[in-house]
Amino acid sequence: MNVFKTGLFCLLLLLISGLAKAQSRKHVNFDDGWKFSFGHSNDPVKDFNYSTATIFSKAGGAAGTCIDARFNDAAWRSLNLPHDWAIEVPFDHSTDFNVMSHGYRSVGGKYPETSVGWYRKRFRVNKADSTQRFALQFDGVFRDASFWVNGFYLGNTKRRP
Numbered sequence: 001m002n003v004f005k006t007g008l009f010c011l012l013l014l015l016i017s018g019l020a021k022a023q024s025r026k027h028v029n030f031d032d033g034w035k036f037s038f039g040h041s042n043d044p045v046k047d048f049n050y051s052t053a054t055i056f057s058k059a060g061g062a063a064g065t066c067i068d069a070r071f072n073d074a075a076w077r078s079l080n081l082p083h084d085w086a087i088e089v090p091f092d093h094s095t096d097f098n099v100m101s102h103g104y105r106s107v108g109g110k111y112p113e114t115s116v117g118w119y120r121k122r123f124r125v126n127k128a129d130s131t132q133r134f135a136l137q138f139d140g141v142f143r144d145a146s147f148w149v150n151g152f153y154l155g156n157t158k159r160r161p
Contacts, residue, residue: 030121030136035076036083039066039116041109047116062151066118069150073120082140085117 040046048066062068092106107115125134138147147154 030123031081033121034079034081034083035073035120036079036085037066037073037076037118038085038114039118040112041115042112046113048118062148066120067148067151069122071120076118076120081119083119084142085114086142089114 037048039048039050044051048071050065050067065071066073086103086105086107089106089111091104092111093104109115136147136149138145141157144156144158146156
């Protein structure tokens with residue numbers, strides 16, 4: 001019976017410890033205060049200097065591109081999430097399957113100026129929280145989205161076979 005009581009006591013301590021950790025988590029809504037701009041799928045200069053040659057070069061990396069934390073996005077549009085930039089582009093009622101597959105919106109290969117959308121958000125982490133662990137969760141991201149924080153590539157949503 002003593003072993004049972006000791007085991008039960010340890011289990012209760014573990015449960016209480018787990019509850020305390022779960023309650024110490026802080027959830028912050030990140031939906032407000034974003035910046036948005038269309039890029040350009042065929043021209044890196046019009047796409048804020050973003051290209052694999054630029055970002056993975058030894059010379060500059062993210063510097064001078066829109067993934068650089070110091071990039072000036074003052075001319076970008078301010079908005080809150082959720083946001084679907086494809087809804088904003090004009091309709092194209094052509095018989096082209098690519099346009100049809102996008103709900104007749106002018107996105108895709110024929111429309112490089114409306115086929116890339118960039119979102120940016122500036123935020124600060126308090127020095128007191130700098131040793132904490134953070135997780136960013138994005139809901140409703142569509143298709144081939146890549147994620148960067150302060151010029152560091154985190155990954156993308158491309159599905160792998």
